Amino acid sequence: MPAVQLPTTAELRHALPLVSVRGLRVAYDEQLVLNGVELDLFPGEMVALLGASGSGKSTLMKSLTGFAPISGGSVRVAGHDVTNLARGELRTLRSEVGQVFQQFNLIPRLSVLSNVLTGALHGAGPINMVGGFSSAHRARAMHLLDRVGIAHKAKDAARSLSGGQQQRVAIARALMQQPRAILADEPVASLDPKLADSVLELLREIATEDGIPVLVSLHVLPLALAHSDRIVGLRHGEMVLSGRTAQLDAAQLAVLYQDEEGAGDERDH
Ligand SMILES: Nc1ncnc2c1ncn2[C@@H]1O[C@H](COP(=O)(O)OP(=O)(O)OP(=O)(O)O)[C@@H](O)[C@H]1O
Numbered sequence: 178m179p180a181v182q183l184p185t186t187a188e189l190r191h192a193l194p195l196v197s198v199r200g201l202r203v204a205y206d207e208q209l210v211l212n213g214v215e216l217d218l219f220p221g222e223m224v225a226l227l228g229a230s231g232s233g234k235s236t237l238m239k240s241l242t243g244f245a246p247i248s249g250g251s252v253r254v255a256g257h258d259v260t261n262l263a264r265g266e267l268r269t270l271r272s273e274v275g276q277v278f279q280q281f282n283l284i285p286r287l288s289v290l291s292n293v294l295t296g297a298l299h300g301a302g303p304i305n306m307v308g309g310f311s312s313a314h315r316a317r318a319m320h321l322l323d324r325v326g327i328a329h330k331a332k333d334a335a336r337s338l339s340g341g342q343q344q345r346v347a348i349a350r351a352l353m354q355q356p357r358a359i360l361a362d363e364p365v366a367s368l369d370p371k372l373a374d375s376v377l378e379l380l381r382e383i384a385t386e387d388g389i390p391v392l393v394s395l396h397v398l399p400l401a402l403a404h405s406d407r408i409v410g411l412r413h414g415e416m417v418l419s420g421r422t423a424q425l426d427a428a429q430l431a432v433l434y435q436d437e438e439g440a441g442d443e444r445d446h
């Protein structure tokens with residue numbers, strides 16, 4: 178009889194979702210903005226989150242790091258039960274999830290290197306800049322700048338960089354946290370199409386090489402089709418689409434934007 182091949186710990190880790198959302202409900206002022214959302218994110222995959230404006234993409238991302246008022250369901254991220262965090266656990270959770278934003282959120286007057294170093298402050302407790310950063314931190318930040326292709330800008334003020342370069346700095350800053358997952362909310366909405374491609378390529382490379390899930394919300398469908406392994410889609414706060422990018426057809430995707438025009442008006446009444 179052939180010996181039974183048990184999966185290794187690494188294989189098991191890969192098979193288990195790092196993020197698992199079930200029946201998520203979020204309400205602002207008693208208005209339900211997410212309703213019964215289901216989502217799994219697995220290590221190593223780049224998942225595009227689509228949906229018309231106001232469909233709840235940012236709210237879903239916020240729910241994963243405890244920034245949204247969850248009123249029902251369960252949210253598990255990197256082993257944390259986000260709806261029921263122990264004391265001090267919220268800080269740990271946020272230190273384990275790297276975030277990238279549309280407007281980069283860098284400190285403009287600080288150097289590129291210093292901006293990346295601030296990523297190391299996550300989870301470090303009250304910020305203490307007095308002692309400065311260790312040489313190990315600096316070496317790691319330089320390595321990450323090299324990885325995102327802008328090591329030559331390390332000493333420049335962040336504000337002097339182009340949008341695409343600034344987003345690379347923000348990605349290096351997120352990596353400085355040694356994140357177990359990355360959430361990127363419209364990371365390329367302020368970039369021209371060519372730069373958008375290169376930033377999304379970088380994020381996908383990180384997902385694959387570091388074996389972490391990257392969830393990226395996007396407005397532009399072709400970008401999602403070109404740069405994701407899987408697409409999930411929200412409509413009026415409900416997850417109405419989930420599938421492997423290569424297998425989705427135009428009709429399935431069209432559902433997301435069917436009533437985009439006037440959809441906001443409809444819900445306001
Ligand atoms: N802090 C808040 N207070 C009240 N309502 C909110 C708040 N944040 C979001 N909402 C509402 O929740 C709904 C979903 O908003 P959200 O920002 O998640 O949408 P989105 O899909 O990210 O949209 P966009 O593509 O425009 O960024 C909207 O109706 C919005 O008005």
Ligand SMILES: [Mg+2]
Pocket residue numbers: 234235236362
């Ligand atoms: Mg948004």
